[in-house]
Amino acid sequence: MNQQPFVRIFTAPATLCAVGFLAAMAAVLQYSLRAYVPGSLDPGGLTLANFADLLKPLYARVFLDTVVVCAMTAVVTLIVGYPLAYALVRVEQPILRSILLVIVVTPLFLGEVVRTYAWIIVLGNNGFINSLLMSLGLIGKPLQLMFTSFGVVVALVHVTLPVMVIMLAAGLSHIDRDYPRAAESLGAGPIRVFLTVTLPLSLPGVVAGTTTAFAWTFSAFATPQLIGGGRVNMISNLVYQLGFSSFNFPFAATLCVAGLALTALVLGLLRLASRPLRKIEVH
């Protein structure tokens, strides 16, 4: 019988959660349209002034920095993540595979703070890299790695690498192994097999991975805050500062809304650019 015995009961809690989340997002939207009353936690009347303020060079600069950092991180993560994902899918021995899997997945669950702290120790002036290079006599005084875009990107790549590898591996694992075998049987060498068969077939995974990496980096807070140390500012840092230092919640909300619009724009463009790929999705 085509009855739907549990639909109502089973959908109710999910609907409640969806409504709650929508309300939270609506609250952000509503605050973004309210005036800031200095010294008060309550917002003032309706205004569009917050959005006009976004155009000030200070904030435009932060937006630009954020996009550059996100894009660089996404691209570097893709380049570093692909070989690892490939290895993860192709390793035959179960033990080696499990070890690799645990190494890849563990950082995903470690959280941003622990990983960022570890990078501070690696990159700091008395940190691992500088100590190593100085004791080898390669440099005379410590390199400035902390508080630079380079440092922030390196740490962010480390943060986004696991999720990128998982998405790439998911794409790669769904490619039937007979495709590369067929190419090989037709006389293609390993590099040609990779470039003409494996890589094109894995592009949907590449798009998914890059998209997620971009969104995750955009969301990062502790890494730019602690490693950027105020010299590399991302939208997340600005939102927190505005909210908890100057209690300017309306403008913080405006930045959030603008950030969402920016994310939507970038993800939309990525999806548009990847549209021709839909044809080759294999399942």
Next chain:
Amino acid sequence: MKPSANLEGEQAAVHFDVVSKRFDDVVALNDVTLGIGRSEFVTLLGPSGCGKTTLLKLAAGFLGPDGGSISIEGKRVNDIPTYQRGIGMMFQNYALFPHMSVAENVAYGLKTRRVPRAERDKRVADALALVKLMGMENRKPRQLSGGQQQRVALARALVINPTVLLLDEPFSALDKSLRSSMQVELREIQRKLGLTTIFVTHDQGEALSMSDRMAVMSEGRIRQLGSPVDVYRSPADPFVASFVGDNNRLRGQLVSIQAEQAIVALGDALVQVPGERLSGLEKSAAVDLFVRPEQFRIVAPGEPCVIKGSVVAQIYQGGHVDLQIECSGSVGDRLLVRSPGEQAVLRWPMGAPVGVAIQADRCSVFPAA
């Protein structure tokens, strides 16, 4: 289809009355009427997408019909959910609960019926004895072979004394030798218990060997309902003729028709064929002859025959030899001819010119499509 072969609602164990079902824009069942008698073993046979599985799912209650009514033991079940229908079902992959032991699987239907513990244990033991699986009670399904899993599935379906047993291609996962012995065994048990059974398959050999009656289906309709012998000997239409058993289609021209007999021209030769399905056809109309491979006989080129040709392929099958004959005339392109024994391999070598004679009185003839 002979209407008399279709049981009326009251006497049928399962009755489909003008049942229709569509999925979006696809008509899966088109006004199907079918009555299944008590203790009868009826097979639904047809190519994939013909509606046979849909019909079984309607009987089980996994789907509801869009039109018409379905009754079991005279009671309309359109609005009765599966779990109140009292059916027993065997699934293609057996669907043995992987987290339960063999005994727990078999006992499941008794628990839902609140059968007391002592009786339950006894009936489970009896059912497992019936399918010859004593001593396996505590195994998990994955520890059993394919044949054993199927026996558990059968025991589980039988132990609840179902009003009707539904079989959804239960043999398709077994290898060939095991399959035929399981078929015989299932049929024995079904006869012994007098169980009304609906069996779905796409394997025509299985349908011919097991059924009391078989319904040949295509495109959501029953094309023919009858005993296996009837269906094989006198197919109701060209679809049934070509779907059940091997058949050769020869194009001819009607010369004359008189009562039961018709004369048809095949190229230069004239043959006398059964004419019951040609009534009303005008002279010199095109007709299709369906001739079974065993209704041909190969003769030497000089002897009287209907068709001339040469041997292009020999398929040695052990007990018999299948020959493919390329014809010179306009009646058809290649003929499949079955020759009993194995002499044909040497007697009619590749490329040899041969004549083909027809036992025309047993073939089926239809107006050309």
Next chain:
Amino acid sequence: MTPRSTYQKVLGWIGLLTVFVIVAFLILPAAVVTIAAFNDKPILSFPPQTWSWRWFGRALAYEDFRQGFFNGLIVTTWSSTIALCVGGMFAFVIDRYEFPLKSAIEGILISPLVIPHFTVGLGFLILAAQVGLSRGFAIVVICHVILVLPFVLRSVYVSLRNLDQSYEHAASSLGAGPLRVLATVTLPLLLPGLVSGWLFAAILSFNEFTASLFVTSQRTQTLPVAMYNYVREFADPSMAALSVMYIVGTAALIAFANAFLGLGKVLNIEQSH
């Protein structure tokens, strides 16, 4: 072994070396933190001159860490359990039925995957203020439920997709009503998916930082927030010691999940042959 030419072998070695370097990059921070944690001196230096366990004791005794840990347990237990119930039920109806607003609700619940956590955190902070909810555990739990729900939904949905419906059909053909089918067949067969979904949610919730920073207060701060505040104020290796414990604990949990549930399956990266 498949036969391979010298050229293929060379390529293989290059590939292996590349993977080795990347794995080294992945492990580097954890390794460095471990070394730092055993440095006896309160100031960072490589390589450490003297070794000691004392920072582990300090980390375990530090009141903010202890409180953060227990707060985290409360938040994690509640949020992942609630998310499992809500997400599990909803995944079931998405898989089985069509109903109005289905894809809308699904879309909303999946969207936290791409919405920055600081936005989610700010949203719940403002919402709590607007409806007069104090900054207690409730708002933190609600926020975490929303953040981990997409992962639970996905995990349960994948297991449902892989569940052959003929088991449920078989049960109902044997006379089991919908509730009984759910309890005796569907739920037991889904158990691995439910457990891994819960575990996934719990680990994510326990580690969530950015949104927590917005919605927690001094009283409800979770461990990552406590750690963040510590890093901003102090530079001694207590934090390194805590990180080591964190890394070891998480890796153990992951290895456990992999051994018992098959992480590859959960993450959908099993090779199809």
